[in-house]
Amino acid sequence: MRDFYTIEPCATSNAFEIKFKKETKINLERAAGALKALGEILGQTTVVIFLKSDNFSVSIYASGRVVMKNIDREDASRIANLIADALEKGGAFF
Amino acid sequence: MFFENKFSGNSRVLGNFGQEKIRHSTFCIIGLGGTGGFALESLVRMGAERFILFDHDRFELGNFNRQLLATDATLDKKKTNVAIARARSINEKIKIKKSGKFDSMKANVIADADIVIDATDNLATKFEIANLCRKVNVPYIFCSAQGSRGIVSVFSNYSFEKAFQVDKWKLSSKSCSSVLCPVASLAGSLAAAEAVNIILKKPVVRAPEALFFDIFDRRLFWKGRLG
Numbered sequence: 001m002r003d004f005y006t007i008e009p010c011a012t013s014n015a016f017e018i019k020f021k022k023e024t025k026i027n028l029e030r031a032a033g034a035l036k037a038l039g040e041i042l043g044q045t046t047v048v049i050f051l052k053s054d055n056f057s058v059s060i061y062a063s064g065r066v067v068m069k070n071i072d073r074e075d076a077s078r079i080a081n082l083i084a085d086a087l088e089k090g091g092a093f094f
Numbered sequence: 095m096f097f098e099n100k101f102s103g104n105s106r107v108l109g110n111f112g113q114e115k116i117r118h119s120t121f122c123i124i125g126l127g128g129t130g131g132f133a134l135e136s137l138v139r140m141g142a143e144r145f146i147l148f149d150h151d152r153f154e155l156g157n158f159n160r161q162l163l164a165t166d167a168t169l170d171k172k173k174t175n176v177a178i179a180r181a182r183s184i185n186e187k188i189k190i191k192k193s194g195k196f197d198s199m200k201a202n203v204i205a206d207a208d209i210v211i212d213a214t215d216n217l218a219t220k221f222e223i224a225n226l227c228r229k230v231n232v233p234y235i236f237c238s239a240q241g242s243r244g245i246v247s248v249f250s251n252y253s254f255e256k257a258f259q260v261d262k263w264k265l266s267s268k269s270c271s272s273v274l275c276p277v278a279s280l281a282g283s284l285a286a287a288e289a290v291n292i293i294l295k296k297p298v299v300r301a302p303e304a305l306f307f308d309i310f311d312r313r314l315f316w317k318g319r320l321g
Contacts, residue, residue, distance in 0.1 A: 015156070047170040048155065059155050061170040067154060 004088075007080050010067060016076040018066040018084060020093075025064050027092050034090020035060070038082060058083060097187065101141040112294050113141050119293045122146040122207035122232075124196050124223055126173040128273050129237050129244075130213030131162040132282025133289075138181045140290055144189050145181065146207050148196035149173040160275040196223075205230040209289045212236055213282065217258065224254035233292050236301070237285040239273045242311075244281035247304035247320060248288050257301050257320040276309055 005020045028049050032041055039053030049060045056071045056079055068079060087093060097117075098105075105113045121137050123130050126149040134147070151173050157164035168176045174193045181188045192203050204210055204226055212223045212234060220236065227234035227249070234249040249257070284305060291298045299305045299317060307315045 045166070045169070050155065061152070061154070063152060063170045065152060065154070065170070067156070069156070 005080065005084055007076055009073075014071060015067060015069045016071060016073075016080070018068070018080045020064055023064065024093050026060055026062055026066075026087065027094055028060065028062050030090050031060050031087055031092040034086045034092055035083070038086060055079075060087075097141070097185070100185065101139075104141050108294070115293050116290055117141050117143050119208040120144040120146060120191060120206060121289055122148070122204060122210045123213060124148045124210065125213035125215065126163065126177045127151070127157060127213065127215065128160040128162075128275075128278030129239050129282035129285065130211070131164075131177065132279045133211050133213055133237070133286045134177055134181060134282075135162055135184075136283045136286035137289065138184045138188065140286065141185075143185060143187050144191060145193075146191050146203060147174050147177055147193040149177070150195040160273050160278040162279070201226045201230055204232055207232055209292055210234050211285045211289055213285065221254055221258075224249055228253070235285045235288050235292075236304075237281045239277045239281040241272070242274055242277055243306070243308040244277050244284075245304050245306055245320075246281060246284040246288060246299065247301045248292065248298045249301045252301040254301075259321045274309065277307075280307060280309075 005018050007016050008019055010017050028044065032044055032049055035041065035049070035051050039051045041049060041051050043050040047062050051058050051060070055075065057069045059067045066083060068076060071079060101113065119142065121142050121144065123134055123145065126134065126147060130149070152170050153164045153168045153173060153176065163173065163176050163180055178190055178193060191206060210223065210227050210232055212220050214220055214223065224234050224236065235246065236249060237246045238244060288298050302320045303317055304320050305315065306318050
C-alpha cells in the first residue's frame with residue numbers, strides 16, 4: 001500500500017473508504033480519464049464519478065472522498081492501490 | 095409574525111404554551127442521515143428553533159435510498175451544512191448553538207441541550223452518547239433502524255448497558271445492514287415525537303421498555319422490553 005492514504009471500513013457492509021492523509025481534492029475530468037482502464041464509468045456529474053468493474057464499484061467525489069463497494073478486506077488494499085495510483089499518475093489530485 | 099403564520103397548525107393542537115415550549119427548547123441530534131434527517135425535519139416543522147447538530151460525514155450515493163437530505167444538489171456536501179440550510183429554508187429563525195463532528199469530549203455541549211436524539215448507526219457510538227447523557231442528566235432518545243425494523247426508547251436513568259446487555263469492549267463500531275426509507279422516516283419521526291413529549295411532559299416509552307416496529311410485520315408497532 002502506498003503511504004499517502006489509508007483505507008477505512010465504512011458504516012455499511014463491504015465498503016471501504018480511501019482516506020488521503022493530506023486534504024486532497026480530485027479533478028473529476030482528469031480522474032475519469034485516468035480510471036477508464038479500471039472499469040466502466042457508468043455516471044459522471046460535477047461532484048461524482050461512478051465506476052464499475054467486474055469485481056467492485058467505486059464512487060470518486062470531487063471533495064476527495066473515494067468509496068469502494070462490494071469488496072472484501074483482502075481486495076480492498078490492492079484495489080485502493082490501483083485507484084490511488086491511477087489518480088496520481090493521471091494528475092487528478094490538487 | 096411569520097412564525098405564527100407558518101406554524102399556526104401546531105398551536106391549534108399543542109396550544110400556544112406548548113408551541114412556545116417546543117420553540118424555546120434545545121434539541122441535540124447526533125447523526126443527520128436517515129433517522130436524524132427525518133427527526134430534524136419533524137422538529138423544525140413542529141416549531142423547534144434551537145438545535146445542536148452533529149455529523150462528521152458528507153452525502154454520498156449510497157444515502158439516496160433513505161435519507162431525506164440526500165439529493166443531487168447535496169451530494170458530497172457536509173451533512174451538517176445541508177441540514178442547517180434545510181432547517182433555515184423552513185424557518186429562517188433557526189438557531190444552531192453548535193454543529194460539526196461529534197466527539198466524546200463534548201459532554202459540555204450535550205449538557206446545553208434539553209434532549210438528545212441519538213440517530214447514529216452503530217452501537218459503540220450509541221453506548222458512548224448514552225453514557226454522556228446520563229452523566230450530564232439530559233434525556234437520551236435511542237432510535238435505531240435496520241432493514242425493515244426499528245426501535246425507539248427514551249433513557250433517563252436506566253443504564254444502556256443493562257438494556258442491551260452489552261460489554262462495551264466488544265461493541266462493534268460497524269453497522270451491518272441497510273435501511274428502507276419508511277423505516278428511517280418512522281424511527282426519526284417517532285424519536286422527534288418522543289422529544290416533544292418529554293418537553294411537554296407527556297407520557298413516553300421509557301427504557302427498559304421500547305417501541306418496536308417492523309413494516310413487514312402485520313402488527314406494525316408493538317411495545318416490548320429491551321435486553
